């Protein structure tokens with residue numbers, strides 16, 4: 397059987413890390429694409445030269461012509477710009493929206509059957525625009541944020557409780573911005589919800605709130621340290637987990653920015669919700685019950701994504 401083909405649209409910090417991880421995991425042959433000619437070719441060659449040492453088999457090529465992504469099974473989109481200290485993700489909207497228009501046209505022409513994972517920020521608005529620009533089925537276009545935000549929450553919780561990261565589960569829903577919604581009730585240590593751990597005296601409500609706030613600020617914390625750009629190792633690992641679930645039909649239950657057509661009372665928007673990802677793309681959206689406070693936090697987050705979609709429509713009226 398021929399290998400899968402993975403197209404990485406954008407070959408910057410996340411794109412290069414994605415290529416390395418996809419190679420190490422033997423997910424398929426990899427095409428790196430970028431408008432900065434030479435970068436995708438150079439990174440592809442460099443990673444390919446690590447394959448004899450690491451012992452993986454994959455063809456890695458680089459290109460700055462969209463025809464190279466022809467027939468891709470998975471496209472992971474990181475094309476655009478990243479924020480620097482002092483900026484919010486939303487400040488990237490104008491410039492990255494134009495990039496999504498070009499990327500959408502390229503995917504529509506050359507990889508219409510692909511499972512598309514968008515990473516470019518501001519995430520929920522960009523994946524919404526990318527689906528419209530590409531015209532691909534809504535279940536085949538998804539945004540990566542929830543796996544990353546949940547992974548940050550899991551790490552901080554494992555450090556707090558001095559337990560393995562493997563025994564901590566977490567769900568962070570809503571938009572990938574300051575209003576994201578880390579759900580304590582649906583996050584667990586060894587299957588025990590965090591709300592019960594508070595009752596058991598493992599952690600105070602106040603300390604848990606600090607950890608939740610650190611999770612919300614997780615991206616900004618890295619931007620503040622790096623100063624030249626934003627996080628890339630954990631974002632790449634998160635998107636690879638989603639791609640692998642699709643390619644291997646693993647049916648993982650993963651939070652992702654998925655198209656909502658009435659679920660959670662939201663219509664024609666992408667927002668972070670629990671999903672099942674398998675060979676059919678987003679195979680199911682899981683509708684969990686919210687209590688009053690969770691519902692309010694989710695609605696606030698949805699409203700902030702909605703205002704970003706409105707800003708996109710003001711720039712590109714065809715998105716309406």
Ligand SMILES: NC(=O)C1=CN([C@@H]2O[C@H](COP(=O)(O)OP(=O)(O)OC[C@H]3O[C@@H](n4cnc5c(N)ncnc54)[C@H](O)[C@@H]3O)[C@@H](O)[C@H]2O)C=CC1
Nearest residue numbers: 406407408409410431432475476477478515516517541631
């Ligand atoms: N969804 C999430 O959870 C996360 C999202 N991000 C976002 O991911 C994006 C990429 O981040 P990095 O890889 O660190 O940035 P980067 O600047 O290292 O790479 C972006 C690449 O896109 C390329 N590019 C720009 N315009 C293009 C176009 N029209 N067509 C093709 N390629 C184009 C650039 O040449 C550059 O190589 C940013 O928007 C960042 O904010 C970053 C971390 C997490």
Ligand SMILES: O=C([O-])CC(=O)C(=O)O
Nearest residue numbers: 479485517615616626627
């Ligand atoms: O913070 C940023 O700009 C990049 C990002 O989305 C993250 O790391 O969560």
